[in-house]
Amino acid sequence: MVRVVEPLDSSENRVSRAAAQRLSQYLRAADSVASGDGLVSSVELADAVGVSAAQVRRDLASVGHLGQRGVGYDVASLTAAIRRTLGVDRRWRAVLVGVGNLARALVKYRGFSAHGFDLVGLYDTAPRIVGTTIGELRVEPMSQLAESLKRNRAELGILTVPAEAAQATAEALVAAGVRGLMNFAPVRLRVPDHVAVVAVDLAIQLQQLAYLVHFSDESPDVDRTRLNT
Amino acid sequence: MVRVVEPLDSSENRVSRAAAQRLSQYLRAADSVASGDGLVSSVELADAVGVSAAQVRRDLASVGHLGQRGVGYDVASLTAAIRRTLGVDRRWRAVLVGVGNLARALVKYRGFSAHGFDLVGLYDTAPRIVGTTIGELRVEPMSQLAESLKRNRAELGILTVPAEAAQATAEALVAAGVRGLMNFAPVRLRVPDHVAVVAVDLAIQLQQLAYLVHFSDESPDVDRTRLNT
DNA sequence: CGTTGTGAACTCATTCACAGCT
DNA sequence: AGCTGTGAATGAGTTCACAACG
Numbered sequence: 001m002v003r004v005v006e007p008l009d010s011s012e013n014r015v016s017r018a019a020a021q022r023l024s025q026y027l028r029a030a031d032s033v034a035s036g037d038g039l040v041s042s043v044e045l046a047d048a049v050g051v052s053a054a055q056v057r058r059d060l061a062s063v064g065h066l067g068q069r070g071v072g073y074d075v076a077s078l079t080a081a082i083r084r085t086l087g088v089d090r091r092w093r094a095v096l097v098g099v100g101n102l103a104r105a106l107v108k109y110r111g112f113s114a115h116g117f118d119l120v121g122l123y124d125t126a127p128r129i130v131g132t133t134i135g136e137l138r139v140e141p142m143s144q145l146a147e148s149l150k151r152n153r154a155e156l157g158i159l160t161v162p163a164e165a166a167q168a169t170a171e172a173l174v175a176a177g178v179r180g181l182m183n184f185a186p187v188r189l190r191v192p193d194h195v196a197v198v199a200v201d202l203a204i205q206l207q208q209l210a211y212l213v214h215f216s217d218e219s220p221d222v223d224r225t226r227l228n229t
Numbered sequence: 230m231v232r233v234v235e236p237l238d239s240s241e242n243r244v245s246r247a248a249a250q251r252l253s254q255y256l257r258a259a260d261s262v263a264s265g266d267g268l269v270s271s272v273e274l275a276d277a278v279g280v281s282a283a284q285v286r287r288d289l290a291s292v293g294h295l296g297q298r299g300v301g302y303d304v305a306s307l308t309a310a311i312r313r314t315l316g317v318d319r320r321w322r323a324v325l326v327g328v329g330n331l332a333r334a335l336v337k338y339r340g341f342s343a344h345g346f347d348l349v350g351l352y353d354t355a356p357r358i359v360g361t362t363i364g365e366l367r368v369e370p371m372s373q374l375a376e377s378l379k380r381n382r383a384e385l386g387i388l389t390v391p392a393e394a395a396q397a398t399a400e401a402l403v404a405a406g407v408r409g410l411m412n413f414a415p416v417r418l419r420v421p422d423h424v425a426v427v428a429v430d431l432a433i434q435l436q437q438l439a440y441l442v443h444f445s446d447e448s449p450d451v452d453r454t455r456l457n458t
Numbered sequence: 459c460g461t462t463g464t465g466a467a468c469t470c471a472t473t474c475a476c477a478g479c480t
Numbered sequence: 481a482g483c484t485g486t487g488a489a490t491g492a493g494t495t496c497a498c499a500a501c502g
Contacts, residue, residue: 068501070502105333180439181438182434198437208249209410296484
């Protein structure tokens with residue numbers, strides 16, 4: 001298991017958003033699918049994730065040449081390469097704004113830190129909520145955001161505020177230097193180009209589900225069993 | 230259950246998953262964007278949602294011819310048509326299995342019923358949880374699922390169980406007659422073709438965010454500001 | 459052999475650009 | 481004049497199929 005040279009992997013490779021999602025899925029699947037010898041084939045990954053084997057090979061080839069023809073992919077180096085490509089070969093610091101029910105669930109979500117994300121700050125405007133403690137964190141007032149965010153050097157923001165407050169909150173976070181937002185509010189955020197947004201919109205997902213079911217009625221051939229978004 | 234006449238809208242139109250998501254977004258945008266006279270143009274919708282105007286026209290044309298050339302789209306009939314296409318021109322009944330923190334947040338989520346989805350049952354296996362009341366619902370034991378689900382005629386299932394339990398739970402729901410699943414557990418569910426699955430996978434979304442930020446560094450041209458997906 | 463990596467073909471989605479209505 | 485609907489052009493993403501290689 002000679003992590004060979006793999007030196008200056010010059011080509012930090014950009015892939016499409018959809019491809020990045022598939023990479024995440026391969027990452028998760030690789031561990032559990034690995035046959036005893038620490039190897040996986042494109043076929044195994046393919047049906048763990050629900051895509052074609054050709055798709056898997058194409059995706060993995062784009063990440064770097066890490067398969068052995070006739071053999072398969074070494075799980076350890078494969079996952080390392082995917083992590084590097086996705087930018088999850090490090091930890092990320094995030095703050096969360098809007099401490100409602102959803103926020104409380106997120107704070108307690110273990111997978112969060114298990115995947116390399118550390119929640120380092122909670123903020124809210126409501127006086128009843130500010131000062132309370134959730135998990136290990138004390139909720140701070142929004143007024144402290146800028147200063148506090150400087151201190152804890154978070155680069156990501158999680159928005160669990162009501163729709164009406166979302167845009168303003170996003171702007172505050174961006175002004176405070178955040179570079180990416182995960183938005184749970186049902187609105188489209190307008191942010192500068194250098195800020196990334198991932199939206200998790202439950203209402204839209206519900207409608208999507210209704211749509212799929214609605215049609216699996218009328219004609220039994222809509223595809224099923226895929227991820228999100 | 231005679232889905233009424235529905236005059237001659239012969240073409241119950243099937244669209245791609247991505248297109249369906251955009252339709253949801255137009256639906257949401259239409260209300261707020263409507264100029265006083267109850268009309269919207271493709272351009273207005275386009276920049277409310279963040280897609281091109283041509284895209285909007287293409288999408289809306291596929292739903293039915295409901296624009297007036299030279300005028301725009303009538304918000305009322307537009308939203309009605311989109312709702313019909315998405316299958317959200319009716320209410321849907323859903324049960325939820327796995328009453329943890331996330332479930333509690335979902336139960337209290339108002340948008341749920343506001344969008345036409347009624348939560349009609351909660352189930353869990355843990356004796357400490359069974360029998361407690363959340364919102365207006367009493368948590369029932371999994372053992373009752375089949376019978377209880379028959380009674381309350383739910384057609385959708387929401388999975389907020391731990392990853393290990395997800396597949397088995399999905400199977401129980403499917404066996405009990407559910408036709409669509411919203412899966413919050415970080416695993417791919419294997420279900421029969423006639424059952425639709427929408428996955429909401431936070432870990433993958435987080436990695437997506439990391440990826441986008443990671444690269445907005447290295448080259449400032451990755452697209453941002455889109456939904457999910 | 460078995461399995462990857464990849465040109466070439468193909469399919470699906472998006473944009474262009476303009477004819478067609480109002 | 482303004483804005484939609486849509487053929488045609490383009491582009492992105494996926495699958496085919498096979499050469500390359502351990």
